[in-house]
Amino acid sequence: MTHSYSHLLPPAWKSQVKGWLDEDTPSFDYGGFVVGEAPRDAFLLGKGSRRAVLAGVPFVDEIFRLLDCTVEWHVTEGDEFEPVKHIATVRGKARFLLLGERVALNVLARCSGIATASKRIKDLAQSYGFRGIIAGTRKTTPGFRLVEKYGMLVGGIDPHRFDLSSMIMLKDNHIWSSGSITAAIARARQVGGFSLRLDVEVRDEVEADEAIAAGADIVMLDNIEGSELVSVARRLRERWTGEGRKFLLETSGGITESNLRERAIAEIDILSTSSVHQSVPHIDFSLKIQIPPG
The missing domain is CATH 3.90.1170.20 (Quinolinate phosphoribosyl transferase, N-terminal domain)
Known part of the structure; x- marks a missing residue:
């Protein structure tokens, strides 16, 4: 229905x-x-x-x-x-x-x-064989977010977190202010409890390992592209298989229709982009x- x-x-x-x-x-x-x-x-x-x-x-x-x-x-x-x-x-x-x-x-x-933009990028990603999640971002217009997130849903993509209370996302400023990825995750878990997923932005493979070890639910490989994205994602999967750690891999940063093919890979679970709502x-x-x- x-x-x-x-x-x-x-x-x-x-x-x-x-x-x-x-x-x-x-x-x-x-x-x-x-x-x-x-x-x-x-x-x-x-x-x-x-x-x-x-x-x-x-x-x-x-x-x-x-x-x-x-x-x-x-x-x-x-x-x-x-x-x-x-x-x-x-x-x-x-x-x-x-x-x-x-x-x-x-x-x-x-x-x-x-x-329209959401449906187009989703269809394009699927034509490349991508079976993961296409998501928007929180880079929306203040006061108009409800309409913009609604448009993403109608277009068939995931609207990502709606606001700061929807999911815990730890980015570079959170991590630098806390001293480390591990410390930032520990503090977030202390107040976020079991009901909120924790998405952590990382710059490289070393930071990704730290985030996974500390209990991140989602690891965002920010601005990692091309063959490096493929190799990093594959090594993370291989290294943590059997370790009892469940996590999703997300790619984000500068994704458009023109470079979508190299980011829409089987090793990635979530592809998030603001191109479907900023300057569309x-x-x-x-x-x-x-x-x-x-």
Whole structure:
């Protein structure tokens, strides 16, 4: 049974949507005064020049619900469409349609852009034979993380940790401040307990061995590439097999579609990249009010 990803959204998400509308019209709606309150239909069109994945449906629904409008979707969220495509029909009073127009289009464009990029890199990795996890990162826009992580899910990849409380990740600054990888892991375990996984960033094979010995659940081989990545990952697997240590290997740092093949290797469990949400092209949408005949 297929479930909507909207069921994951936290209780506070609707207040976020209201905040977007409040920000966009903080005082008088001059354009709304011009068009008035005649009932109208508006066509939501998916444009651009390439196939795209639709994502962001619950946010658009809530934007227009707050404005007493209804949305009839003609494309299912998560499906790909070819432009130009009639994505949905929005019905309501003219001024309310225009009040929600730009906020809805901006959210849909960003969320769909992330979903499209996520699906593309996942499909490309799988075409290279990669069977591990493709994940995003926490390099998201403050205040807009919920939408961006949602887009990753709709695009079919792992959103990685949602925030600092979701998983313990120890990076170079944590380790330097603690004195060593072993000390940093010990302190993290003291407060994180058994329920949180521990992901440790390492710069080389020696640091990876220390992290595994100290009990890291995930070892992130940061900015290790090419043949070195393959050889380091293989030696770690061979050396720790039978030692009773269970761990995942993650590769991260500068991964894009152009260099994906050399990083999407069988020895790696997790491939994390911000290329699916940072500087990703938006998908072009427009909302066109239909003039009734006569």
